[in-house]
Amino acid sequence: MSTAVGGTTRPCPECGARVPVDERFTVWCAACDWNVDPGERQEHRQKQETEKRRAKRPGQGRLEEARRALARRHGERLHTEMTRDGADLRARRDGASVLAYALALAVHGVTAALLAGGVLCLVWGWGGGLMLLGAVLLVMAVALRPRLSPPLGDGTVLRRADAPELYALVDEVARAVGTRGVDTISVGKEINASVISRGLRGRRALDLGLPLWEVLTPQQRVALLGHELGHYANGDTRHGRVVGSALRSLATWRYYFLPTPRPSLGEMIVNAVYAVPLLLVQGTLSLLDHLTLRATQRAEYLADREAARTASTEAAAGLMDQMLVLDSIDVFLRRESNNAALAGARSARRNAAGAREGGDLWTRLAAHLASVPEHEYERQRRAGARRGHSVDSTHPPTHLRRAFLLTGPPAEPAVVLDEAKQRRIAAELATARAEVARSIVRDGVA
Incomplete structure (x- = not known):
């Protein structure tokens, strides 16, 4: 190892070029990209494990590879679209965004139907057996209601008078960006x-x-x-109240339907009953996420x-x-x-x-x-x-x-x-x- 300006260097084990050494950071070679991404080794090991699991579950590995290839193609196409001469960099709604909005309304419609059903059961079945069903539907409607307010962080809130x-x-x-300011700031x-x-x-x-x-x-x-x-000036779909609250609602529903770990006999029965609703919720959440993913990535470029x-x-x-x-x-x-x-x-x-x-x-x-x-x-x-592009990165x-x-x-x-x-x-x-x-x-x- 020899001393260089600003630190030490050592020869690259792949090509022999001198590479800078800083013990706080990864040592890599700019000439041949040796060790440029140490995580690749872990990813390679994970891929080998995936290959083993693929042999037991045919088709799953190919599906994951297809999803990654699709994410890469979409990402590269979007970047090309955003950087070409004369690119349309205005906010816009495409077909996927419209479908996402409709799906989000349907999600909220389920909660509204539970609420309406609970009220009707209480009114029509007053004093009878329908009251219990109405109470159950109302409890479900409250539990699955849209979360219009994401959880607050644990920061210190500063009012306008404070800052x-x-x-x-x-x-x-x-x-400057064409929107309004904020009502509260927390640090x-x-x-x-x-x-x-x-x-x-x-x-x-x-x-x-x-x-x-x-x-x-x-x-x-x-x-x-x-x-x-x-994000607000460009109409980012996920920052909107309809789609954003639908995503939070589906995440809440999924939490309620998740199977109980190490269940008792009674809990095993409940897990079995919840299996189909969980699949429906998970599928809807994945679909809504997929429909908004391209628009959300485009919104990041516009926000930049x-x-x-x-x-x-x-x-x-x-x-x-x-x-x-x-x-x-x-x-x-x-x-x-x-x-x-x-x-x-x-x-x-x-x-x-x-x-x-x-x-x-x-x-x-x-x-x-x-x-x-x-x-x-x-x-x-x-x-x-x-x-490259992550499959589910926003x-x-x-x-x-x-x-x-x-x-x-x-x-x-x-x-x-x-x-x-x-x-x-x-x-x-x-x-x-x-x-x-x-x-x-x-x-x-x-």
């Missing part, structure tokens, strides 16, 4: 960000994960907000375009690069939490360690991300290209999203987060930053 500058930034971004320890609609009135809630927010540049933060709000238009192409592409190393953020935060646990075995000492170390966590995390070498970003891009591969952003002339920012605004927003988030940092050090990441 006027942050809300003002979100409002400015929303105007937590997830390595993610999302905007969801809640309730019949469709109140929008921004969930902002500080581990992601803290490692982004100011303009990348604008790009993040532009992307999330861009809004991110570039709002924050600049450079910032949006930089955001994509940060998405490539989310696992590194997770590993770093877990290591910080484990180190704090080792430093304070007793709970009182650990709480003190969390309070002491939490304040510096974001500085250390930012420094860690800044030290990620370019060859690790390139490895992630190449590994993503080799893996997002296109990150390297294709980045390539889409870099197609055509670069966009200039419509919203600029200058240093003064950034300082004011940081001051508004100061208390939440400290609380989330202490929670991560004390309890680990989500």
